[in-house]
Amino acid sequence: MIRKSNVTIKDIANKLGLSTSTVSRALSGNKDVHPKTREAVKELAAQLDYQPNVLAQNLKMQQTHIIGVIIPESANPFYARVLSGLLNVATQHGYNVITLQSMESEAAEKNNVDVLINARVDGVIASLSVATMNLDHFEKLKARGYPLVFFDRVPDDPDVSRIVSDNYDSAFRATEHLIDLGCKRVARVNGPLHLNHCRWRLRGYKDALEKHGIPVREDYIVHTRYHAYDVELYTKKLMNMPEPPDGIFAINDKAAIEIIKTLKIMKYRVPEDVAVIGFNNEFYGEFVDPPLSSIEIPAYEMGRASMQLLLDQIHEDEPIHRQVTIPSRLVIRESSQRGVVSI
Amino acid sequence: MIRKSNVTIKDIANKLGLSTSTVSRALSGNKDVHPKTREAVKELAAQLDYQPNVLAQNLKMQQTHIIGVIIPESANPFYARVLSGLLNVATQHGYNVITLQSMESEAAEKNNVDVLINARVDGVIASLSVATMNLDHFEKLKARGYPLVFFDRVPDDPDVSRIVSDNYDSAFRATEHLIDLGCKRVARVNGPLHLNHCRWRLRGYKDALEKHGIPVREDYIVHTRYHAYDVELYTKKLMNMPEPPDGIFAINDKAAIEIIKTLKIMKYRVPEDVAVIGFNNEFYGEFVDPPLSSIEIPAYEMGRASMQLLLDQIHEDEPIHRQVTIPSRLVIRESSQRGVVSI
DNA sequence: CTGTTAGCGCTTTCAC
């Protein structure tokens, strides 16, 4: 495979009878170069379609203009949207993005960190895998001075930049909405509690109940992993209780949809017998039967904000750690309405 | 931002009283190094947690172990899944992936190519943007010797590697399925004809009609761009014809769902009055009302195959151009069934 | 089997 040999700074220097240093300076816009020289260099460079060899620049400058991104899975629509936002901001600023998937495995995530260190990325953006209990690999990254931003699934450590949605508030609002609707027994399908945002959402749920004088019942709280294949199981278990819930606040839209499916099979009506709310407001929520209420998290914006913050961090001298909370929005559809006109 | 200075080959050489070349050789598993020396080097390297500086390697070897990927949009679930497959194979083989989005714009796509050339990637995988009419930018890539693989939305050029699904066959089968169902007037919502696969799908549709002695009616063929916001418009137009279609074969599931929504508003029953089939078999098709028939394209596999082929190409001496067709599967659900038991 | 030397292409002191 023969790749057309590229024009180098040396070629330009030779043709113009200059030294490579002058050419380098001219090209980089260094001011103490004679305007005429600069012009000549730039003109010839353009004419020869000169492209600086980034590999040489990288070695010299010890930076790559590459950002490493670790997400659980790119096929997950939430992360796909975040990624889209990340990429757009990166491209705008002349950075490239290397994406790695942890596939929800801690071991893979650790390996991803090593890959990124090895690739000498300029910074890292990550969202934790469900399985991750130990954060040593990210500590390593921090210790080596890598700028680091977490989003959505973030560690507790307040000493690191984090972009999250208003998990407590949104869960509170969703739960309160179900209560306002008349639900007396609201169940919550929650994620693993070692994940920060799952704890916040659970807290929002509990506080909303409390505010309305409804006692929290642990048997109405289902603890799942994400991507669990046990939706049918726990739904049946919930509904076969002596006092089955009349409202279910699910961990995400996918789970909500499968819960509804199970409820239908069990001959419950949604929302008349059981109201259901999901999370993430995937676009198809509008088209399922009944249309699904959900909480919209601006994933694309979250991606943009994360990349923005990371780039800021890279260009700051002082290490800055900022926490950004992105507001979500409760989207009410028929799965959580009773005798009310659709909004 | 101080980054912990890394151990270099020189450090190891000094501590062991060797030359850097010997260390380099030992590390790279070069055979003509004394076993004892090799052991000593490897041991010390491990002990010092030596990581080769890829930036130096890259410059020296003129390769980056980075693959550039250009997709229309990462938030598109189809591409998100392909990406997942691509990434997994790349990681397995020690390659990293830089992802770029064309956002369905030809200008952005051209720019993406320049970014990748500039980044000195080892190869490129791409799926064309809807807007792309001119392929000079990819010609440039080929001319410079970059290994290149297209998938899904590929150019006509037989002189390039392409991974596609069996577009003709799947469209043929889907159309025939509608005919078997009793549809006499099957409409097709098609994509832009400058895209190769849209032409094949249209051809499959037409040939199926022809096989069954049904004349092709151009007014049953809707030409859309992807991501068009005119679903309601063309659906109404179709249904307001004197002889409205009794079957619609849509460009993708999203369109199909919105078509169904419009049909419902117009008081048509699906599938009794109009049967509908989508494309891509998104997971939510199972949960919409009625559950949507579709054609399943193994996107993840397509991603894997593309990366596999590209890596082969990179490691081959001779440039190989291979065409791979990945079989799809017709998934029949209630939106295209009449009085038949669900499969 | 090992060391010396050169160089990948660029940036950046340090002289002049």
Add this chain to the structure above:
DNA sequence: GTGAAAGCGCTAACAG
């Protein structure tokens, strides 16, 4: 304002 020289960290002839 410009050039010479050094070096980023590694690999690979070429000698020995």
